[in-house]
Amino acid sequence: MQLRLACIPGDGVGPEVIAAALPVIRDAAALHGAQLDVLEVDWGGERHLRTGAPMPADAADIVRQHDAVLFGAVGRPDVPDHELVWGLIIALRQQLDLAVNLRPVRSWDGVPSVVTSAPGTDLLIVRENTEGEYSGAGGRAHRASGAELAVEVAIHSRHAIERAARYAFDQASRRRGRLALVTKSNAMRHGYTLWDEVVADVAEDFPAVEWQPVLVDAMAARMVQRPTELDVLLCSNLFGDILADLAAVLAGGLGMAPSANVSPQATPGLFEPIHGSAPDIAGQGIANPVACLLSGAMMLDHSGLPAAGDSIRDAIATALLDPSIHTPDLGGTGTTEGVATAVRAALNRERNTR
Ligand code: NAI
Numbered sequence: 001m002q003l004r005l006a007c008i009p010g011d012g013v014g015p016e017v018i019a020a021a022l023p024v025i026r027d028a029a030a031l032h033g034a035q036l037d038v039l040e041v042d043w044g045g046e047r048h049l050r051t052g053a054p055m056p057a058d059a060a061d062i063v064r065q066h067d068a069v070l071f072g073a074v075g076r077p078d079v080p081d082h083e084l085v086w087g088l089i090i091a092l093r094q095q096l097d098l099a100v101n102l103r104p105v106r107s108w109d110g111v112p113s114v115v116t117s118a119p120g121t122d123l124l125i126v127r128e129n130t131e132g133e134y135s136g137a138g139g140r141a142h143r144a145s146g147a148e149l150a151v152e153v154a155i156h157s158r159h160a161i162e163r164a165a166r167y168a169f170d171q172a173s174r175r176r177g178r179l180a181l182v183t184k185s186n187a188m189r190h191g192y193t194l195w196d197e198v199v200a201d202v203a204e205d206f207p208a209v210e211w212q213p214v215l216v217d218a219m220a221a222r223m224v225q226r227p228t229e230l231d232v233l234l235c236s237n238l239f240g241d242i243l244a245d246l247a248a249v250l251a252g253g254l255g256m257a258p259s260a261n262v263s264p265q266a267t268p269g270l271f272e273p274i275h276g277s278a279p280d281i282a283g284q285g286i287a288n289p290v291a292c293l294l295s296g297a298m299m300l301d302h303s304g305l306p307a308a309g310d311s312i313r314d315a316i317a318t319a320l321l322d323p324s325i326h327t328p329d330l331g332g333t334g335t336t337e338g339v340a341t342a343v344r345a346a347l348n349r350e351r352n353t354r
């Protein structure tokens with residue numbers, strides 16, 4: 001089996017974690033009989049400075065010729081953040097109609113968390129990925145008057161809510177059968193009341209899933225106090241973005257949290273660590289590659305190779321038991337390359353014992 005992968009290393013630590021993760025992902029695929037055929041593209045901040053755009057106009061068409069996309073991160077101090085986030089990652093999510101963003105978070109033996117209730121956490125954030133507060137609708141007026149104002153419009157459509165909800169309930173029915181709908185329908189009385197209604201309709205098709213609506217502020221507290229009770233969290237675009245960073249801290253930090261942008265249709269998925277380009281540590285070789293490795297594992301899961309995804313996750317679990325490889329974000333003195341080498345060694349031990 002041949003897997004055609006478009007790879008966007010991007011900026012900052014993006015290329016560092018991709019360079020470390022790709023050989024491991026390649027080995028895991030090979031272990032399960034698949035070959036990776038990788039096209040690496042130069043999309044990101046440097047390209048934006050050179051050409052005025054972070055990716056070419058036909059980027060979505062290029063992506064469609066592949067089975068999946070592995071993305072590092074974008075963002076550099078000399079380019080306004082919204083140019084790159086809107087010019088690349090949100091653009092691809094919208095153009096490819098990547099309706100759902102999956103953000104699994106679990107705690108790992110041997111990896112400390114600053115949250116004492118975190119051990120045993122295993123949750124999945126399912127985030128609507130194309131509209132909500134990130135629809136891009138709005139504008140700025142009266143720029144020169146000294147009384148400038150901005151309007152940012154959130155869009156919540158029945159169509160988008162329903163497909164995210166169906167995906168989330170389906171995931172819950174394959175997991176522990178519990179789902180929390182995260183909203184703010186007490187204070188935002190248009191969009192989030194629509195969420196409540198649509199999700200109640202969808203829930204009728206999944207009678208085995210126990211579900212409840214939870215207000216986002218209460219959920220933030222619950223995630224810190226009792227995270228092990230949580231299974232699937234169904235969120236709007238904004239709330240899913242924020243709560244995913246909080247959830248990542250349960251697992252040890254942003255360097256531990258992967259994501260998948262997927263479409264219920266057959267378009268290629270886009271897999272990326274949830275973290276950004278981390279300019280504060282870029283170039284030092286100390287970025288944690290686990291989030292990128294786990295994103296690669298999700299890419300293999302969604303490409304019909306879940307056993308290869310499991311091989312990566314098992315190898316990470318084994319490698320992380322050794323604190324001497326932990327990168328500084330986990331409190332250690334290890335390096336990006338050191339983590340990748342340890343994971344690759346664990347993976348190769350699996351191959352040799354087969
Ligand atoms: P960030 O995720 O890049 O960094 C936040 C903190 O987490 C920093 O202290 C950083 O050192 C740490 N961190 C992140 N990834 C890490 C890793 N793999 N290993 C160890 N530590 C890690 O978020 P920040 O600082 O808000 O944004 C930096 C840039 O990244 C901005 O330009 C922003 O727009 C962009 N960004 C891009 C995203 C994307 O490409 N999907 C997502 C989030 C931010």
Ligand code: MG
Pocket residue numbers: 241242245274
């Ligand atoms: Mg984010």
